[in-house]
Amino acid sequence: MTVYDDRPWLRLYGRQPGEIHPAHRNALDMFRAGLAQDPEGDAVRYFDGALSRRELDEQSDALASGLLASGFAPGDRLAVYLQNVPQFVVAVIAAWKAGGVLVSINPMSRARELTYLLQDSGATALIALESLYDEVARDVVPDSSVRLVLTTSGLEHHSHPDPRLFADLTRQRHEGTTDLAAFIDEHRGEVPPAATLAPTDVAFLTYTSGTTGVPKGAMNTHGNVVFTATAYRDWARFQPGGSVFGIAPLFHITGLIGHVAVSLLAPMPLVLAYRFEPGVVLDALRQHRPTYTIGAVTALNALLNHPDFTRDHFSSFTSVYSGGAPISPTAERAFAEATGLQLHNAYGLTETTSPMTLTPFGTPSPVDPTSGALSVGVPVPSTVVRIQGDDGADVALGEVGEIVAEGPQVVAGYWGKPEETAAGLPGGALRSGDVGFMNDDGWIFIVDRKKDMINAAGYKVWPREVEDVLAEHPAVREAAVVGVPDEKRGETVKAFVSLKDGRSATAEELIAHCKERMAAYKYPRQVELVDELPKTVTGKILRRELRGGRQP
Incomplete structure (x- = not known):
């Protein structure tokens, strides 16, 4: 499947696969x-x-x-x-x-x-x-x-x-x-x-989360860092006099590239506030008036739901990107209504030194009419993204498979782990572990993590789709869906839901909400209401903790 041709977004940004920005050697x-x-x-x-x-x-x-x-x-x-x-x-x-x-x-x-x-x-x-x-x-x-x-x-x-x-x-x-x-x-x-x-020398060792084993040190080279910092700068359309707000933790690849590296490249001031505390962050936004940030949608939602939030807090921003956790169409609309700004999508991994796809500035991400998923963008220049089946062959446009990326942002390997490098980066292409598809216009849609797929009586259920439907309920703040053992179905769908302040809903109401909108095998048979969902420091919801019965 060819992913590089005469697409409008490719003409806009100009570079072709294999072409690396030449401005800086390291x-x-x-x-x-x-x-x-x-x-x-x-x-x-x-x-x-x-x-x-x-x-x-x-x-x-x-x-x-x-x-x-x-x-x-x-x-x-x-x-x-x-x-x-x-x-x-x-x-x-x-x-x-x-x-x-x-x-x-x-x-x-x-x-x-x-x-x-x-x-x-x-x-x-x-x-x-x-x-x-x-x-x-x-x-x-x-x-x-x-x-x-x-x-x-x-x-x-x-x-x-x-x-x-x-x-x-x-x-x-x-x-x-x-x-x-x-x-x-x-x-x-x-x-x-x-x-x-040299461009091939390692700049950062960033460790994966270790969800499928011990953490692995991704070797992010100087060439990787220069390329991805340039991608953020070019796609977010930085303007003179702006500044970067560091909402993501700097230890994470999003913070290292989307905050530190891009602020050095621009150059722009980097605004820091120690750690994410919503009230402190809102005060910092008003004090420093930054123009760009990238952070998890869970962090942005926490700001919107804070009692002190006003539209003015985001009035200085010219571009806001979100990465590190999936965005539902409902969350995107809520952000736009609250701030007046488009929330641009970004997608990448530690091993892609942050972005492999981005939403072009000012271009709304499309929503897939079948799954309801919001696109995570298009491949950034010089990057080839493929969708592959279990046999390693490319699947047709619109078909679901594993997302595989090649480009100047992909790391050379894992520190001291040649076997893991050979398995996860065969031939230099990253097997992401994420399942998704590409539409006819080159937009990428993520279905879910491959390992999170639920097998309910032989039917595949992707948690992300159920979570997006739950997000449409006006009382739902956040939702996480996992598979749990079931005597009849083998696995069944269970949802953990936190509600917005001042809103109420019962488990039965939320099940009915999903049942009306989804195929019979997909809707959750169990819903558990919780105060907070477990998350990583970057805002990703920890489904594995919910599967293991360690509810907050």
């Missing part, structure tokens, strides 16, 4: 170009503080010099165990200036996860929040390859800590660690030797 070049363009402009804004590009350059020079003086060598891994703080961005640039690789670690990771990530990556240096070192890392580091621990705090770089985030936080110094700010001051004025970074 991700550090993006930062250096922005520095030369506007050295005194803000690189990062954080509450009432800011860090200019010149200051970011000086601090990252000092940190890189200090790392190298402490035994860090080109190719070594620097792990960061941080929330969305300016120090994260300093660490990214410093790792590259030292010729190293940044390992981004979820700040929600506990001892077992942190132990695995440090050991698997072989990180030799760690930058951690003081609180996370105290709670978790102090017991893990002695058994890892880490030789240098630098600690810092969310209280840095601003003068009036918000009690909603920092009420109980105090500065802590721990034996065996060095204060990051003091370390930077010690080496201030030093300039590291120029790092030689």
Whole structure:
């Protein structure tokens, strides 16, 4: 199946498969170009503080010099165990200036996860929040390859800590660690030797969620990062004077590319607010007036449902993208009604260094008339997306199969795991594990995760379709659908539903709502009302926890 021909969206963006944007050889070049363009402009804004590009350059020079003086060598891994703080961005640039690789670690990771990530990556240096070192890392580091621990705090770089985030936080110094700010001051004025970074060198090690086994370190190269940052910048139509709001966690591929990398490339200020707290985020939107963001629809919905939300909070935005979790047509309409803005779709994985498909700016995503699914966009330039059957052959347009991607954003493999690389990236093409289809105009539609398919009495039921129908009910805030054992059907459909504040609905009403709108084998036989659905820090609903009976 050919996916590249004379489509209108291809003519608009111009490039062909295999063509890579030539502006920058590596991700550090993006930062250096922005520095030369506007050295005194803000690189990062954080509450009432800011860090200019010149200051970011000086601090990252000092940190890189200090790392190298402490035994860090080109190719070594620097792990960061941080929330969305300016120090994260300093660490990214410093790792590259030292010729190293940044390992981004979820700040929600506990001892077992942190132990695995440090050991698997072989990180030799760690930058951690003081609180996370105290709670978790102090017991893990002695058994890892880490030789240098630098600690810092969310209280840095601003003068009036918000009690909603920092009420109980105090500065802590721990034996065996060095204060990051003091370390930077010690080496201030030093300039590291120029790092030689090829497009094929690894820029980030980003770990998969491990839903089908242990997490795997995706090797996101400098070429991957430059390409996807360019895709976001071009498709979101950045304008001079804008800024990026960091709603996604920076450790995640969406935050690393859709926030950090694209802000370096543009260049534009990156606005950070420590972690996602809806009231704090709304205040930050009003204070900083950002123009672009990308985040999970669950986070955007949390903002719309907050009692302080007004249309004015989004009045500065020119483009808003959503990725990391599926969007229903109902959610897209609700966002447009609340903000006056189109919610553009993005789709990608850790292994595609964020986007493989995007909704072209200003072009509404179509809704498939049969499944009711909202399209996740079209392949970005230089990218080939195929839909394949279990036999590895392309299926016809409109038929359902596994989504497979090839392009400059696809990683070369998994860190230290050649067998997993061969299985998941055969011939350099990523087998996504997502099931979907492509229509005649090249739009991609996701049906669901392959492993989440429910087999009810021999019929295939995709949870996503049931969830979208539930979302149409006016009382439903969020829904998650899983298969549960059933004596007669083998598996049957069960829905977990949280309701909007001030709205009510019974399980029987929600079952009837679905029964009226779906084939008999698809509608949920069981509905359980819950206060909250379990999610990852990026906003994806954790169906596996619901299948395992661990309801919130």
